[in-house]
Amino acid sequence: MNTAQKPRYTWQNPEWPRYHYDVQALATSLAQARHKLEQLEIKLRAIGLVQGDADAMARDIWVQEALATAAIEGQQLDTDQVRSSVMRKLGLANAGISARHIDGLVEVMFDASHDLDTQLHAEQLCRWQAALFPHGISGMQRIQTGQFRSFEDAMQIVSGKIGKEIVHYRAPDSAHVAALMDNFLAWFNAPPEQTHHIDGILRAAIAHLWFETIHPFEDGNGRLGRAIIDRALAQDSHIRSLGIAGFTAMSRTLLHQRKAYYDALNAAQTGGLDITPWVEWFLQQFIAACAGSEDTIQQALRKSQFWIKHAHSNFNPRQRKTLQKLLDAGDGGFAGGMSAEKHSKITGASKATATRDLSDLLRQGALLSYGVGKATKYAIDVEGWHLDLRGVG
Structure with missing residues (x-):
């Protein structure tokens, strides 16, 4: 050298x-x-x-x-x-x-x-x-x-x-x-x-x-x-x-x-x-x-505690797939929140089925919602996690 x-x-x-x-x-x-x-x-x-x-x-x-x-x-x-x-x-x-x-x-x-x-x-x-x-x-x-x-x-x-x-x-x-x-x-x-x-x-x-x-x-x-x-x-x-x-x-x-x-x-x-x-x-x-x-x-x-909390909830396979997607994204990691359209793309469900799935998850306390009508967005209900409003008009 x-x-x-x-x-x-x-x-x-x-x-x-x-x-x-x-x-x-x-x-x-x-x-x-x-x-x-x-x-x-x-x-x-x-x-x-x-x-x-x-x-x-x-x-x-x-x-x-x-x-x-x-x-x-x-x-x-x-x-x-x-x-x-x-x-x-x-x-x-x-x-x-x-x-x-x-x-x-x-x-x-x-x-x-x-x-x-x-x-x-x-x-x-x-x-x-x-x-x-x-x-x-x-x-x-x-x-x-x-x-x-x-x-x-x-x-x-x-x-x-x-x-x-x-x-x-x-x-x-x-x-x-x-x-x-x-x-x-x-x-x-x-x-x-x-x-x-x-x-x-x-x-x-x-x-x-x-x-x-x-x-x-x-x-x-x-x-x-x-x-x-x-x-x-x-x-x-x-x-x-x-x-x-x-x-x-x-x-x-x-x-x-x-x-x-x-x-x-x-x-x-x-x-x-x-x-x-x-x-x-x-x-x-x-x-x-x-x-x-x-x-x-x-x-x-917190993810583990979410599933423990919902151990007896009646989630269908589509709902579980979307919930896991939200959990994997982590705190504030799912920009713009979940919507019926996104749930439909993730699971292949029709728009009507996707809307029913998310409404049911909201009823069971698995999701939080914000916005109204077609602008409704959802976030997973995990203690201490925050909503990410990026991309929400």
Whole structure:
């Protein structure tokens, strides 16, 4: 690697990847992250994790994570198919159909967070990457799958129109990838005493940055890098002992901070080897992720309580389908409310039948209504949830 000039990227520094950070500067944020983790544990213990509730929470979190990690890369997945794939992976009943690339992503996420006693190795990462692209195609372009990149062209992250591209990052040349990954995996798989017992959350931050800096695959590096975050967090001794690895997932938070996420990564990849700012930013996202999981747990409980409340209600299959759709959308997630027309599209019922279905749900206390006549809209009656009036004239 040419280091005659001042390095633009950290990997061009002859000392890379000897990252370092200011432990004292990070102490407050790390303590806050650990405290937030304890609060999450307390909430999980307080609700007793009844089996049905635990399944619902796990399903909701995995679905949101799968949607988010794909959305960060600009890929919009079908929510129903993601839910079906997650339900099938969890062994839950009533799982529907799902596309192979969705099943592949869900498989990668589960493997990352559950196969904790097996060392992470290059073959496994290659299988993960191949699972993301089962047809060997990304968008409209055929790509290398199941192997580290081997092309001679520079691996660059660019944006902008053709002819006016902006190069945000250039990764190490393909010829160096195998050796760089050997070094990374040796560090990642090393026993704690060899890595000076690095805190598990800090280890996740370093691992993600290191992997993304190498950028070993032609495509899928972001999703795999976030799977490595999940693996590192799940291997944290405290998180592992509590059995709450699935509740500390980060992708939803990173999606909400997508620009800041890319900016933070870029700054860490183009600066020196002091990664204190990157780790500080990562810790704040972990804190936010734990808070988000608390919200998901609360929402899952409210959904469960809705079905308990209506255990003896006489809902027909059409009504149950629409109620589940509203519940899956979450608090304020069904913009404009439910209408007879929307219920008809969801279930295939006639307009007259749809109107009767919704009136009956209102009578049974499952829905709330607002508006009059043809403008009547409905929202599910879940305590603490709010109506979303977007699109309502």
